[in-house]
Amino acid sequence: MHRLAPIAERAAAPTTLPSITAGGLHWRSATVDDAQAVVDLANTMYEADGAPYRETIDEARADLAAPWRHLETDSLLGFDDAGELRVTAMIEVPPGDESTVRTYCFGGVHPERRGEGIGREVLAWQLARARQILAASGKDLPARIGVFAEDDDPESRHRMYAHAGLEPRRFYANLKRPLDDDASLPHVELTGSLRLVPWSEELDDAARLAHNDAFRDHWGSEPQTMEQWTNGRSEFAPEWSFVVVDDAPDVEALLADPRTDAATAEALRAGAPLVAGYALNSRYAADFPVRGYSFGYTDVLGTRRAYRGRKAALAALAASMRAFADDGMAAAVLDVDTENPSGAHGLYASLGYVKEHGSRMYSIEL
Template sequence: MSTETDESAALAPIAERAAAPAAVTVPTAGNLTWRPATREDVPVWLALRNLIARADAEPYVETAEEIEEIFDGAWRDMTRDSLLGFDADGTLVAWGYVASPPGDVTLVRAFTWGGVHPDRRREGIGRELLAWSIGRARQMLAESGKDVPARIAVFAEDNSPADKARLYERAGMQVRRYYSDLARPLAGPDAAPVPEVALSGSLRLAPWSEAFDEAARLAHNDAFRDHWGSQPQTREQWAERAGFAPQWSFLVVDDAPDVDALLASPDTDPETAAALRAGEPLVVGYELAGHYPEDFAVRGYSFGYTDILGARRAYRGRKAALAALAAGMRAFAADGMEYAALDVDTANPSGAHGLYASLGYTKTTGSRMLSIEL
């Protein structure tokens, strides 16, 4: 288990640790006009984000659906959590956005994102925009009222411009975690066979369906409870899944769980316990996939992407996650995808790296998370 909960007992209140400014300072560099983002800005915001992605050789592009989804969550306040900078001609030059997931329990986090048009870099815009983002993040953490360890974080690709890494480091952010994006061919001489996975006892592989989605959320929260930096997802967070491919997603269900044993276990969380008492289905493993055709040209091949994969801790060792993953890989191949892809925390405690290597996955790109720990 993480030590974050143990550490919270010795921490000062979050309102004190966050050191939140009474008001965030809007950038002045670059002589830009700043205002919050609105849904009507999605087209120009998308265009700028993808222009930056191309300039920085990022291994993906954004979609309008992904940006529009940001405006759907009632837990966000985009009037305070976003900032767009326009030049005198009304062209979007820079953007910033901060989010604090509502489901955080033992660690409260605020994530920052942003970017500056490549032609307007080295004017101080990025530095001041990051300062605004960190200030807003501090406000979010203070307002959460959650007296637990806190984190202000940003993600960066390993091949990001060196100036970006220095910008984060000068702001007091340090590298805390590394991630690898993996892929494996699904056909051809280099493709390892997809394993046939037999499930034992009352475990059953099933295609994803809306009827099992809440049970899958509960399984995910249990599976990732001992993963570094992970926190439970609320129903609203779970519903945000731009690019979700239900036809490529699979679940493993226990049709006859030992309810008494699970209820007696201290590892069974309250939401799962309530679902068991109500006779709800028990998902014990899952593979939820995404379809991102806009990225095919960037990567140079078509692929199906496993967004999240896991198994309940009480069911580890029973191949539930492997069975779901293999089913997803077969579905990718059946639809003509050339590769299967996913990403993994390099220090994943479940031995995922070894599993993926045995299935023929190899690293294609990498990223890292930098943070200020409070």
């Protein structure tokens, strides 16, 4: 196996960050109190770009207040002479990374101030700061700097990312499944000691452990800490969410299975419930007018690797779709990595999900 150079060497972090002079703006770090201005600018940009979503003040506040955020050093806001917010730049560092240490850059420029070179300089600042963060992490692991874009974002944005050395690395499909025909919704029978139950706070950590296990072999996925798992749930719909528990797990076999992670093993020894599959969903009502229909959105869906083939995730998803329909939603919506190793894309197609939008991740791999 090729031995990586120390991350401090690979990151090639600059000693000082590049200045942002384009646009003649006034710059400072963000605070949680900026949530309203940040969300207003975000939605102005989304509308101009034809994005199929909008952000709420609760989502923006939760994002800015996430306990792993370091806004003082990892964010910038650009204001014009009238004090109006015109640019946002954020860098996120997920706290639970174990196999790849990651940084993600978010933000944008008000449509009226585009074409002045501000975006290029802001992106250069973000990439330089991301390199500093990676170098200081002390994690001698593979590293990534990533940004996301909708496939139909302005072409100038895609060119800007490519010019900065970011390469399109992963592609995602946003899928829709109409719910106008109750008879077509799937019925799933679970076998053995598997049982479908509504999501509850008591099962939330067990669902997190199941998620970490389910996505352990997915590209770009890292274990989520409990603070990550529960952060940003302002639109979470517990009444639409379901888990599948194993009432009589083979604890000895699971403990002997090399695929069983340490956190799950500890929970099994403690007699904690074992979640085999899960579907956690949200109600993004602010998106309904943009898309022209109401929908339930599946944020996370998966099955533990030892339980694949036993329809645990399918049962949770089917229950979710029925809950959406019972509440009058017109459709079920979710996103999937087009190269998902579990064959999820084919499963969704068989259930009637059809692609509506696409997005991608650009990255620099270090």
